[in-house]
Amino acid sequence: MRFLRGTFADTTRRLGRRGFIALAGGASWTASVRAQGLPVIGYLGSESPERYASRLAAFREGLADAGYAEGRTVAIDYRWADGQYNRLPALAKELGSLPLTVIVAPGGAEVALAAKSATAKIPIVFEMGGDPVALGVVESLSRPGGNLTGVSSLSVEVSRKRLEFMREVRPTAGRFAVALNPRSPTSDTQLKNLQAAALSLGVELIVLKASAEAEFDAMFTATRDEGAGGLVFSSDPYFAYRSQQLAALAVRHKVAAITQSRDFPLAGGLMSYGGDFSQSHRQAGRQAGRILKGEKASELPVQRVTKVELFINLKAAADLGITVPLSLLTSADQVIE
Structure with a gap:
């Protein structure tokens, strides 16, 4: 670490x-x-x-x-x-x-x-x-x-693991939002994996779709308004290449989020887990x-x-009132203070 x-x-x-x-x-x-x-x-x-x-x-x-x-x-x-x-x-x-x-x-x-x-x-x-x-x-x-x-x-294969990590930092939450790009060839497979993970965790999923930057703000607004414990991004290059924009929205809306790209927590978002x-x-x-x-x-x-690799931003966690479990911190590749 x-x-x-x-x-x-x-x-x-x-x-x-x-x-x-x-x-x-x-x-x-x-x-x-x-x-x-x-x-x-x-x-x-x-x-x-x-x-x-x-x-x-x-x-x-x-x-x-x-x-x-x-x-x-x-x-x-x-x-x-x-x-x-x-x-x-x-x-x-x-x-x-x-x-x-x-x-x-x-x-x-x-x-x-x-x-x-x-x-x-x-x-x-x-x-x-x-x-x-x-x-x-x-x-x-x-x-x-x-x-x-x-x-x-x-x-793509580890998209369900992001939901599991989000549940670890928000253990009392009963629902989480999932961000999908409907234009992605892998979106259906990832949704099935996330739904299976949600079933095993006993939580509800709110599926949000976006394939353009103009739709990003609405995803964070919906996550907050629906009382979701956090926003889990599926693996998609369109999301990954816009990590700084997504991190800025997460900070502005005070939403706990996890994406596939390390660029997201490095830009101020909460966590990332991906290849x-x-x-x-x-x-x-x-x-x-x-x-x-x-x-x-x-x-x-x-x-x-x-x-x-797992990246965690502790400042983002503190701003969100989240105490990251020690087990998660010790398994992280990088912890940003």
């Missing part, structure tokens, strides 16, 4: 926009780079480069582990959906039309599925928190088949590096990042 001083810790490493954006887009830029003898990675992002900052840093570390450095031994052609996930299929199709060595599709099932639908020829490396087999992304973890491989974490995104994105960089060296995606096993 590691203690952090201060009320806010920013874990994202800001990188200049030059590092995020290709000097020119499209086939002409890719062909020009290839003429210089560099392999080219197509990178499909669901958000903006700023929101991906810490994830991109980890991805580049993975590339470095494999012996590649952007701008020197490999080039990257980026496409960003800027939070408009309905743009992902068109952006993926654009990348699929280019002479790329590999496409990297990190940030969840939506990105992976968009990339898969765009090309059956260019190797694809995905990164997600859900089960890629259940979602139809690959045939199996050990022998993916087709042109996709990648990295999967346990963020270590730095490890999964770094592993995606290593997988891409193996393909750059000539390995086939169909023969590269999907990597499983099994580390799950």
